[in-house]
Amino acid sequence: MRDFSLYFELGWQHICDWQGYDHILFVMVLCGTYLLSDWRKVLVLVTAFTIGHSITLALSALNIIHVNTSLIEFLIPVTIVITSLINIIKKKRSNTTVRLSYILALFFGLIHGLGFSNYLKSLLGSNTNITAQLLAFNVGLEFGQVLIVLCILIVSFILLNIAKIQRREWTLFLSSAIFGIALIMCIERYALIHFR
Template structure:
């Protein structure tokens, strides 16, 4: 595989999180990290990486044609994972270690579902490439870098509201989670597969 091929897949992964068409992915990351502050960078990065791992597993399994799911159901389940995460934020006490560990498992599981969403469109492209592993690696690396940049920008905005405008963290979590919930619910209703 040439470096330009690797860059192609990297950019494909990158655009999967930063493009205007990536609203569902962005909303999920936003809901996932809404309960954290900039002081919890380590937890946030582990959480986002757990999501990428789940996403990567499903993408790989789909590319090798080990699993395949009806895209209508996957497109419906993706916004469902978003609004479930947003609702869960309203009941979380992020100071308890058990909740933090549960977040990692949920991020991993929901990453599996999100990975299925992109798998259908990228499967044929990767399957034709004789260096599938490097293509998957490039895509997932681009995805992870895009997510980290999105997280940094989100945490900067969050920090401005929390530290400069003195918004209470609980109010910020309720505001962000409610907005994400409303958008995700609308997406889910538009994508009902039956």
């Protein structure tokens, strides 16, 4: 049980750590265009992302797949750029765009899981029985992700309902700001890719 709480804490602290703000930016741009009243859609969206990153986190931590770390570090901000662009381009939500968001969240979760796995593998070292630690870390990541989602939904609620900012203006502001940050990250990380 002590191991579970330790890895749970490491999981949520890892995703909420501003040192790795790329994951925070992704969750913000993924959910920041929704309202508190859209909590069911946000729950499905976050669950799709969680399923994706859980799969690759487990496969990589168990050494079933091996990844080029520098390529993954480049692809993470690419997922942020794409998500930001979709938010900027689409003016209204339809059933098709909502379904596309779920599919992209799942797919992008696969990429983000590979980024989390490097951190987890460094914590586990040569430990061979990692199922409990993997589960605890993943639950911790999910908890941290929910904290970020709640914060961004509360900020959105305040801006839209109290400050009376238009929803489209908030979407454009948030998505454009995050797009700019992520694009700079892409450019910086592209130069660091080591192809094998």
